[in-house]
Amino acid sequence: MTASGERSETDVASLLLAWYDRHARALPWRAPPGEPPPAPYRVWLSEVMLQQTTVAAVKPYFAEFTRRWPTVEALADAPEEEVMAAWAGLGYYSRARNLVKCARAVAERGGFPDTEAGLRALPGIGDYTAAAIAAIAFGRRAVVVDANVERVVARLFAVEEALPGARKAIRAATGAIAPAARAGDFAQAMMDLGAGVCTAREPRCPLCPLAALCAGRRTGDPARFPRKAPKKAKPARTGTAWWIERDGHVWLVRRPGRGMLGGMRALPDDGWSARASGDGTPPVAGAWRPAGAVRHGFTHFDLELQVMVLEGGAPPPGEGEWWPLDALDAAGLPTLFAKAARRARAG
DNA sequence: AATGCGTGGAT
């Protein structure tokens, strides 16, 4: 703002919003620039799906969820296991558990809270998501900081401190440039800029509406911002998944509600985890046949999973269900076990 | 506050 209170044409927000008016991505959960926002339900659902997840991965899930559950009330009424199965493949499954909890809380209170603090108190909604929904769905001024914004702001102000320590300074700097008007468009513009122009590798500075203001660019090497602490090496683990098939069905279990792949359907396994490899002990005795292995990279370890097959076996002790092979897609197996199932069935 | 938690695409 200038001293007289009018917006300067060299204001970060003005420059960015003008760019957004021309270059905003068209997305299924987004209103075009300057138009009324989508229903809070769609903003919330998309924001949760987009946590640490790419736009391309989210699109089909968003379409399917809004088709099956068009409102937060419909989602609140859905059985949790159906929602978990529908989430299968998208990852970070605690999001799906919290999605159901949140939908039920919102339905119970008669709608989404329209303040950042109210949103922040709901399950699965943290600082970022509360600010994003408040700004995008309710037009409230909020300091919306995701990884895109961290990168844009770290470059714009050439923040030398490394993440995660720099978060406080980045948040303050973001607050200083966030406008009161068009709060949702500004937040989404920052994210579009980070996603398409101010990218992690090889930023496209000639296309950037903020290039003339950017301290990072003036250093000659904007890509070195934000600095980051070095990351730890990922351990490698091995394990075994057990494919027990009988009369066109396979034996599936449900994993415990917390922890890795929590609450998801799965193949029985030998107890592998991030901390230790599995012990290779089969759940029932029998003529097990090796079907090969699959590799899967998790966030914090790499797993090589041997797949062992037993045909005509008895079910192992404990909870589980015979699942029809011709409907295996509907079981909602997370990707690791979907890979293992393909390997088992390929021979 | 450091750690645990998925997955697929880009380089």
Added chain:
DNA sequence: TATCCAAGCAT
């Protein structure tokens, strides 16, 4: 193939 990374949250 190896690495990085993406609209983070809970504990």
